[in-house]
Amino acid sequence: MLNIPTQSFPAPSSQQRVAPAGQSGRNKVALKPGHSLMDWIRFSKSGKDLTGLRGRLIDVTQEELQKHNRRDDCWTCIRGMVYNVTPYMDYHPGGEEELMKAAGIDGTDLFDQVHRWVNYESMLKECLVGRMAVKPTTAVKAIIPPPPLTSLAPPVSVAPPADKDSRPRYERQTRDRLIKIPSSGCTIVDLEAGILRLEVLLGKMSYMIHLRLAEEVDESVAVHTAFSVGKIQVTIRKQGKRKWTSLGQPLEFHNTFLRKKDRALHYRDCVLVSKTEVNHNTYVFRLQFPRGTVRHVPVGKHVYLKALIQDTEVVRPYTPVDESLVAASQHSSQESDLYLMIKVYPDGVLTPHLSNLHIGDHISVSGPEGTFSLRPLREVAYLYLLAAGTGFTPMARLIRLAVQDSDTIRKTKLLFFNRREEDILWRCQLDELAANNERFQVEYVLSEPCESWTGRKGRVDESMLKDFLNRPDGSKCYMCVCGPTAFTELTIGYVL
Secondary structure: OEEOOOOOOOOOOOOOOOOOOOOOOOOOOOOOOOOOHHHHHHHHOOOOOOOOOOOOOEEEOHHHHHHOEEOOEEEEEEOOEEEEOOOOHHHOOOHHHHHHOOOOOEOHHHHHHHHOOOOHHHHOHHHEEEEEOOOHHHOOOOOOOOOOOOOOOOOEEOOOOOOHHHOOEEEEOOOEEEEEEOOOOEEEEEEEOOEEEEEEEEOOEEEEEEEEEOOOEEEEEEEEEEOOOOEEEEEEEEOOOOOOOOOEEEOOOOOEEEEHHHOOOOEEEEEEEEEEEOOOOEEEEEEEOOOOEEEOOOOOOEEEEEEEEOOEEEEEEEOEEOOOOOOOOOOOOOOOEEEEEEEOOOOOOOHHHHHOOOOOOEEEEEOOEOOOOOHHHHHOOEEEEEEEHHHHHHHHHHHHHHHHHOOOOOEEEEEEEEOOHHHOOOHHHHHHHHHHOOOEEEEEEEOOOOOOOOOEEOOOOHHHHHHHOOOOOOOOEEEEEEOOHHHHHHHHHHHO
């Protein structure tokens, strides 16, 4: 039995996805010369009237919005703000067809499905027409009183109320303040200037504690997850010995239980600690979070990097790797360092900026995102990984997990596609792992090999996959694919 997950990583729009041959960038469509993101930034800052309203902002009714639904007159609404995206049409990486799906309507849901991480307010600032007009009947909203200060009230939730035993609670101690949460999800903690923001990711849901702490604390946090009993313990050391009467003042979204996609991305500034060359155009960037931040990125998840480039916020997703593929990790889930393997594109928008960062410079990093789950791997005996170019990055941590941490996966096989031999990422480490561990096997495929190359050649095809996917009878198998969209779709098509 071969399982093919419908989930994908990195994000489909990630800059880590490799462009199909014949295309000049990482876009879904081939843009005209002079229509890159940098060209759009320059054009939008040129002073031209991109709205047709000569700088005026107006209230837009539903009826008015619907009138602007043509290629040469296209307005759309995102989170209550209306933009004239007509000038942006030729610059949109997804092409005219995708942008027209939101023409004359509220395009928020369509936008969130693909571009939730994009800072559209900055990108389309000069295209802002105005706000959607609010009807009087819908203007009044219920006012919900804040939870009491002396305890954590039952969470506001889109799901049925939780049982009493599963409600968040905390304990007081002489020196430490403990917050215990009856769950074993991914925990993200940010403590800065007395403000505590704690988020627990539970599948598609997110539980948050957000407080201005009652008294001073040390800006160091310890998180312990007891998976066996399903509890998370967060320890924050108080500076004083006396007991607190409450944790502190509730802030926005405190004690809420929401869908993850309904929360805005939260960024913290990281420091560039080191930059290590992997090959001629790819580097591993080591980023360090502030002292009061704990962010462990689960295998298969990605983060977003954000930078201000020519007065425009640019955001891109990247999948973390471990410091090394071969050596046993010395880092615990408490470790604040983040390792990102990033290919630098000379004509890119964000990667040249990253390449020019100096040690000690800062970059904004989000918390973990993505829907990939390790649950299906619990009963898998054979794991097949197919990667093209930097589509290898999410595979790196999967390989480590399968070879070092899994008791059920008997064999992990990687089929790694690249253009030339010098493009192969972490080849020495992959070869060393394969030589020293019989549970791992790697094969390389080059589309532009040199004459001395003796390995596989060409591109993915049905016969190559049939030979690679050697499925033992009665064994449960699982396949993960990552690379350019065309590569992924073609590969899955052959298998199905």
